[in-house]
Amino acid sequence: EVQLLESGGGLVQPGGSLRLSCAASGFTFSGYAMNWVRQAPGKGLDWVSSISDSTYYADSVKGRFTVSRDNSKSTLFLQMNSLRAEDTAVYYCAKSPYGGYLGGGFDIWGQGTMVTVSS
């Protein structure tokens, strides 16, 4: 069964840092582009970042967030620095369906991890 399991969320003060992880299983992780999508409480979905051969970021997180992956451990990461109150959200990792290529959307989602930025 294809599964994604996020971890690393929690409460952090404004200006702080947090590193999210997403453990993948049930598919050849190295063969697929991966993504992060977030959802603020009571709000809609918001694309954050994608990683294929290159990395891509939403303007709202560019320069503060860094996406990376460890294919040997089938794990996706999101390093979040200079966190702001508006970064408070559930963060989902999601798999791309088209192998290493972007564009196909998100066919498998994890259950999400909550990040709260507050003093």
Place this chain on the structure above:
Amino acid sequence: QSALTQPASVSGSPGQSITISCTGTSSDVGGHKFVSWYQQHPGNAPTLMIYEVSKRPSGVSNRFSGSKSDNTASLTISGLQAEDEADYYCSSYTSGSTYVFGSGTKVTVL
């Protein structure tokens, strides 16, 4: 990148058909075939319902169908059922190699 425009809510009676629109620009929805739709029940992660404008993943009911005309994509749910009550989001790949989501539509089954 501004969010794609969706109606805030759509409702219908069991058995009826409803359509949710998703309006973007030539840089996203109108620019290529990579438009997808997601269903999200409260407290759950989203689920892919439609990809590449009109394709259904295996396991998704054929009551769900997608289409696109110019800068507007649409999701139609036919034979509306109680279990279809959820939030629905469209998403498009963009010319800038990013993604943009719609504002979301709450579907209510009367």
